[in-house]
Amino acid sequence: MSPARQxxxxxxxxxxxxxxxxxxxxxxPGRGAPVAAARKPKASAPRARRAPERGLRPAPALGGxxxxxxxxxxxxxxxxxxxxxxxxxxxxFRVLRPYAKxxxxxxxxxxxxxxxxxxxxxxxxxxxxGVPDYxxxxxxxxxxIEVHDPYRFLPALGxxxxxxxxxxxxxxxxxxxxSEPMEHQGVAGTRFTVWAPNAQGVRVTGDFSxxxxxxxxxxxxxxxxxxxxxxxxxAEGALYKYDITRPDGSHTLRADPMxxxxxxxxxxxxxxxxxxxxxxxxxxMAERGARPAHQAPLSVYEVHLASWRPGLSYRQLAEQLxxxxxxxxxxxVELMPVAEHPFGGSWGYQVTGFYAPTSRMGTPDDFRCxxxxxxxxxxxxxxxxxxAHFPRDDWALAEFDGRPLYEHQDxxxxxxxxWGTLEFDYGRKExxxxxxxxxxxxxxxxxVDGLRVDAVASMLYLDYSRSEGEWTPNEHGGRENxxxxxxxxxxxxxxxRRCPGVVTIAEESTAWEGVTRPTDCxxxxxxxxxxxxxxxxxxxxxxxxxxxxxxxxxxxxxxxxYAFSENYVLPISHDEVVHGKGSLVSKMPGQDWWQxxxxxxxxxxxxxxxxxxxxxxxxxxxxxxxEWSEVYGPDWWLLDSSYAAAADHRxxxxxxRDLNRAYTAAPALWERDSVPEGFAWVEADAAQDNVFAFLxxxxxxxxxxAVSNFSPVVRHxxxxxxxxxxxxxxxxxxTDHQAYGGSGVHHAQPLRPEPVPAQGRxxxxxxxxxxLATVWLRP
Numbered sequence: 218m219s220p221a222r223q224x225x226x227x228x229x230x231x232x233x234x235x236x237x238x239x240x241x242x243x244x245x246p247g248r249g250a251p252v253a254a255a256r257k258p259k260a261s262a263p264r265a266r267r268a269p270e271r272g273l274r275p276a277p278a279l280g281g282x283x284x285x286x287x288x289x290x291x292x293x294x295x296x297x298x299x300x301x302x303x304x305x306x307x308x309x310f311r312v313l314r315p316y317a318k319x320x321x322x323x324x325x326x327x328x329x330x331x332x333x334x335x336x337x338x339x340x341x342x343x344x345x346x347g348v349p350d351y352x353x354x355x356x357x358x359x360x361x362i363e364v365h366d367p368y369r370f371l372p373a374l375g376x377x378x379x380x381x382x383x384x385x386x387x388x389x390x391x392x393x394x395x396s397e398p399m400e401h402q403g404v405a406g407t408r409f410t411v412w413a414p415n416a417q418g419v420r421v422t423g424d425f426s427x428x429x430x431x432x433x434x435x436x437x438x439x440x441x442x443x444x445x446x447x448x449x450x451x452a453e454g455a456l457y458k459y460d461i462t463r464p465d466g467s468h469t470l471r472a473d474p475m476x477x478x479x480x481x482x483x484x485x486x487x488x489x490x491x492x493x494x495x496x497x498x499x500x501x502m503a504e505r506g507a508r509p510a511h512q513a514p515l516s517v518y519e520v521h522l523a524s525w526r527p528g529l530s531y532r533q534l535a536e537q538l539x540x541x542x543x544x545x546x547x548x549x550v551e552l553m554p555v556a557e558h559p560f561g562g563s564w565g566y567q568v569t570g571f572y573a574p575t576s577r578m579g580t581p582d583d584f585r586c587x588x589x590x591x592x593x594x595x596x597x598x599x600x601x602x603x604x605a606h607f608p609r610d611d612w613a614l615a616e617f618d619g620r621p622l623y624e625h626q627d628x629x630x631x632x633x634x635x636w637g638t639l640e641f642d643y644g645r646k647e648x649x650x651x652x653x654x655x656x657x658x659x660x661x662x663x664x665v666d667g668l669r670v671d672a673v674a675s676m677l678y679l680d681y682s683r684s685e686g687e688w689t690p691n692e693h694g695g696r697e698n699x700x701x702x703x704x705x706x707x708x709x710x711x712x713x714r715r716c717p718g719v720v721t722i723a724e725e726s727t728a729w730e731g732v733t734r735p736t737d738c739x740x741x742x743x744x745x746x747x748x749x750x751x752x753x754x755x756x757x758x759x760x761x762x763x764x765x766x767x768x769x770x771x772x773x774x775x776x777x778x779y780a781f782s783e784n785y786v787l788p789i790s791h792d793e794v795v796h797g798k799g800s801l802v803s804k805m806p807g808q809d810w811w812q813x814x815x816x817x818x819x820x821x822x823x824x825x826x827x828x829x830x831x832x833x834x835x836x837x838x839x840x841x842x843x844e845w846s847e848v849y850g851p852d853w854w855l856l857d858s859s860y861a862a863a864a865d866h867r868x869x870x871x872x873x874r875d876l877n878r879a880y881t882a883a884p885a886l887w888e889r890d891s892v893p894e895g896f897a898w899v900e901a902d903a904a905q906d907n908v909f910a911f912l913x914x915x916x917x918x919x920x921x922x923a924v925s926n927f928s929p930v931v932r933h934x935x936x937x938x939x940x941x942x943x944x945x946x947x948x949x950x951x952t953d954h955q956a957y958g959g960s961g962v963h964h965a966q967p968l969r970p971e972p973v974p975a976q977g978r979x980x981x982x983x984x985x986x987x988x989l990a991t992v993w994l995r996p
Contacts, residue, residue, distance in 0.1 A: 273329050276309040276340040287313070287434065288336055290462045291417040295434040300368030301348045308345040312353060312366065313337055315431045319356040323363065324349035337431065365404055365449035372438060373401045373408040373447045382412070383441045385646025388711060390654035391572055391662070394443070395475030396489045398453050406449035407489050409435065409457070411473060412647060413618035414442025416461045421446055422470075423457030423486070430460035430470070442647070456486040458612075463619025472569065472612055474623070474651070478581055479557045479573045485612055487573075494582040498592035498664060505597065505666055506718025510744050511733075511784035514887045516825070516877050517599065517832040518547040519790055521564060522555060523577055524850035525835055531574075531583035538587070539594035545838060545870070546877025549597040551669055553791065555584065556603070559610055564791070564847055566671060567638060568603050569613040571655050574663070581663075588664050599667035599722065600659055604652045604704070605676050606638040615639055623648055629689065633675070634682040643676070644700035653708045660716040668712070670743070673725040673732075676701040702741065709742030720744035722786060733784040748785040748829055751776040752793065759820050762806045763907055763928045763989075770904035776827070777896070784891045785829040794834055794845045802840040802869075812929055814840055814865060815959060815989035818872050818952035819925055822991025825876045826913065826923035828890050839870040868958035879950045879993065884915035899938055899976050900924075908986065910937050910976075922946060924984065925991040931962055932986040938978030939970050946970070946982060946994040953987035962987035968994070 279287070279298060286292040287299075301310050310329075312320045315337035321330040322341075327349060331339035354363050374393060381387035382394070397408045409421045419437075422430040425448065435444040451457075459471045472479065476487035496502075522534060529537065542550055557570025565575070574584040588598050607623065609615045614623045624631040624639040633640050642648050659665050675681045680688045680696045691699050709721050723732050723741065726749040734740020758772035794800050805816040817840050825831055836851035843852060855866040880886050889895025899910035899922070907927040912920055924937055939946065945967040953959030968982045975981035986992070 272344045273332070274306070274342045275332055276311060276342045277304070278334075279311075279338075284336075284338075286418070288338075288431065289418075289466075290420050290430070290434060290460060290468065291466070292434055293418065293437040296368050296436050299434075300366055301351065303346070303348070304342075306344075307342050308348060309340065309342050311338065311340040312368075313432060313434075314339065314353075314355050315429055317355050317357055321354040321356070322351050323354050324351040327351070365406075367406075367433065367446060367448050370402055370404075370447045370449070372436070372445055373397075373399065374410055374438065374443070374445050379438055379441050379443065382443060382647070382650070385650040387650055388654055388657055388715065389661075390650055391475055391477065391658050395473055395477060395572065396455075396457065396487065398451075398489060398491045401447050401449075404449045405452070406447055407451040407455065408445065408447045409459075409473075410443055410445045411435070411459050411475070412442050413444055413459070413461055413622075415464055415618040415620045415622065416444070417464060417466065418462040419444040420460040421448070421457055422460050423451075423455055425451050425455050425457070430468075451489065453489050453491050455489040456480065457489065458486055461618050465619065467619070469619065470612060471617060474614055474617065475572050476570055477572050479570045479576055481576045482557075482559050482561070485559060485569070485610075487570075488576075490573075490581060492582055492585065492662070494585040494589075496585070496589055496664065498589050501592040501595075502664060502718070510667075510720035510830075511891045512888055514548055514881045515745075515786075515830040516547050516880060517549045517551045517786070517830065518542050518545065518838070519551045519553070519788075519832055519834040521553045521791065521835070521845075521847060521850070523561065523575075524845075524847045526853070527848075527850050529578070531579040531587045534578070535587040535590035539590045539596060542591070542596050543594045545874050546881065547596065548877075548881070549599055549666070550591060551599040551667075551832065552601065554601045554603055554671070559608070559613075561847060563608075565601070566603055567606075567608040567636070569608060569610060571607075571651075572658055585663055592664065597666035598664075599669050599720075600663075600665045601671055602656060602659065602668040603671045604641060604655075604708075605672035606633045606636060606640050608638050623651070627689070629683075629687060630679075634687075635675070640676075641704075642700075643698070643704040649704050649707065652704060653711050656708050656712050656721075657715055660712060660719050666718065667720040667722060667744075669722040669724060669747075670705070671724050673705070673723045674727050674729070676705070677725070677727070677729055705741045705743075706736040710736045713742070713744075723747065724749075726750075730782075744784065745786050745830065746783045747788045747790075747832075748776065748783075749788070750779075751785070751827075751829070752788055755820070755824075756793070756804060759816060759927075760804050760806060766907050766927055767904040770902075770907075773823075773909055774898075774901050777898070777901075780828050780896070781891055781893050786832055787824055787827060787829040788832040789824070789834060789837060790832060791834045791845060794837065798844070800841050800844055801837045803842055803844075810862075810865075811958075812989060814869060815929075815953070816927070818869060818957055818959070819927060819989050819991045821873065821876060822950065822952040822993070823909070823923070823925045825880050826886060826911075826921070826991065826993060828896050828913075830887070830890065831880075833873070838873040839866040841866075865958045868956060872952060872954075872957040875950060883913075883921050883949075883995065884917075885913040885919055885921040885995075888915045889913075899978070906932065906935075908932070908935070912940075920996060921949075922994040923991060924986065924994070926986040927989060929988045931988050932984075935984045935986050936973065936975040936981045937984055938974070938976035938981045940978065941970060941972070941980035943970065943996045946996060948992060949995050950993040951987065951990060952992075953990035959990065960988060962990070963992075964994075 320339040331341040378393040394410045419435045426432045435446040473487040478488035478490035480486045554565030556568045557573040625642040722745040723743040724747045731740035732746045736742035754772040758769045802817040805813040897912045910924040947967040948964045951963045955961040970980040
């Protein structure tokens with residue numbers, strides 16, 4: 218996870234001023250029409266006020282306190298005072314329509330203009346014995362519109378949903394909270410539900426009310442802290458936010474934490490959304506779980522979607538990205554966070570819309586199209602997921618309802634010391650539910666095949682980046698964050714139970730025991746873990762001049778001491794090619810361009826043969842020389858035939874393609890990645906020569922021999938011990954091949970073992986080791 222600064226807060230338009238002006242025009246096509254324009258708005262000249270309907274009498278007046286609570290947004294049950302209800306003397310109607318000139322109740326055989334009570338309230342008592350199927354005719358200065366009354370509807374959220382929310386066990390929380398277009402009591406509209414237990418009151422506002430926050434107070438649904446309102450006539454595309462009255466009486470305008478779509482940043486209103494996408498990946502979904510990830514080929518191309526080819530939409534990416542990744546032979550793509558975030562420079566790691574794919578590149582269904590296209594090309598999709606923290610923007614999650622809610626109550630536990638953000642309160646059941654359901658959401662709604670969980674180490678330790686006195690120990694006096702452990706275990710157990718074939722991957726940079734151990738055995742339950750230690754050690758070795766590498770030989774071998782303690786991924790990620798670290802090829806020493814590219818290729822050959830899955834960030838597959846920038850993306854021009862050195866870069870890309878193809882075709886390289894029986898050192902001590910050699914074994918005993926020479930000299934007649942039962946070894950990959958830009962030193966004919974002992978084995982191959990190269994041989 219890379220730290221990045223936070224964006225400034227951006228707010229939606231202010232509520233309309235209290236003036237006699239008519240409402241704004243209806244919303245543009247593609248947005249939900251305002252409720253006040255849900256039925257044919259018609260222009261009309263100002264009219265004289267009609268005399269009250271015969272039999273209409275004043276309704277009982279609201280008490281001063283109740284009226285104030287309603288108008289100030291502090292009322293828990295507006296349905297108790299608005300709408301229609303029987304009472305002594307008939308049927309009382311009360312309507313809240315700010316800026317209206319008149320409100321008329323219309324039903325079969327009924328047309329009654331209500332009395333103006335001031336402040337946008339209209340009421341009247343009619344001599345009726347039951348509530349008719351009525352509508353409201355609302356008159357403004359130059360418009361008259363007919364609408365359903367939102368306050369005549371029963372709650373649109375069921376008791377089971379509320380029970381599960383109260384327990385913190387609603388595994389499809391997004392179907393209960395947020396905005397949901399639906400038909401309710403025979404009327405089309407949108408149900409709005411939000412969790413805000415500390416609020417005195419909540420109102421929904423949006424383009425359907427011309428951003429006036431007074432008109433639509435929501436009702437509290439008991440002790441769960443959930444507020445609800447069904448708004449007839451509000452459709453997909455409508456913009457909205459919640460106006461929340463804090464405990465101190467002040468107001469805050471917030472985006473919906475459960476919104477499934479959002480405005481394009483820097484705008485930040487939530488968008489009413491529903492999916493109409495028809496998936497075409499049934500076969501992929503049925504077959505993806507046939508083999509556990511740690512026993513399957515898995516090589517990952519990490520992508521920042523917004524900059525892979527800047528300017529492309531999700532659907533344009535769907536036309537280009539799958540073909541490119543398939544040609545390179547990667548089995549998966551890993552997408553840096555696609556959840557909505559205000560500041561592009563955070564690369565998606567400071568999330569404000571956990572349930573909304575970023576709208577920068579299109580709609581949620583457009584993102585579904587991209588995932589579907591990748592599946593159609595036989596490529597799995599892993600998405601970065603960020604449950605460790607969230608930004609402090611005052612329109613998002615921070616002190617959402619006026620008090621710490623999603624963040625911890627203790628400021629020492631809430632503030633993330635590295636990134637200026639806030640940490641989630643993992644011990645609160647509703648927050649834990651928000652995160653667990655969010656993980657399930659991406660898997661079920663978008664068919665993603667994996668979640669790479671960001672910054673796990675910062676979640677696991679109470680003293681992470683904190684000095685003495687800046688943290689408090691757990692109940693046992695330790696530094697482990699037991700709430701975070703429970704959250705990760707619940708998330709993993711839930712995802713693996715509900716979503717067959719999905720793999721979860723931890724970015725965990727410490728020696729925490731049992732990251733990939735099952736939860737029922739006391740582990741965190743991840744499927745794979747990034748091997749950050751291997752990455753740092755091996756890159757440190759590669760950064761040394763070849764004459765100095767002998768002093769750092771153990772950096773390349775130490776990883777095998779713990780290689781089978783977890784199920785590992787070997788990552789060369791975006792974090793290693795930014796912030797002054799340089800690209801992968803630029804980490805290689807020397808001024809000689811040929812040697813730097815050769816070392817780059819040799820390292821990739823070593824990495825692909827090493828136990829563990831592979832991950833490579835975009836641009837490194839063709840040895841991009843500059844650091845990655847989210848503004849410009851990869852330097853694709855390096856591959857253009859008009860560039861004099863384009864062949865050098867295309868050669869590296871061709872090597873990555875052939876590495877992936879040879880890797881996938883060799884079960885010895887992936888079937889037994891996580892058990893000692895899949896690996897054996899042949900040469901681990903040739904520090905003076907900068908040489909490493911090892912064997913990999915498949916389940917059926919088939920073998921692959923990998924030999925790396927990290928010195929810039931050809932080594933003739935080099936003895937490599939091999940099993941005597943194999944009669945011939947043939948070279949299947951050589952990073953020094955001329956097609957890749959190498960010198961072309963290779964073994965054209967199969968090698969026959971000689972009965973000469975070497976490295977403790979009775980037979981050996983007499984090899985010519987190419988300079989700065991890795992060679993793979995198979996029987």
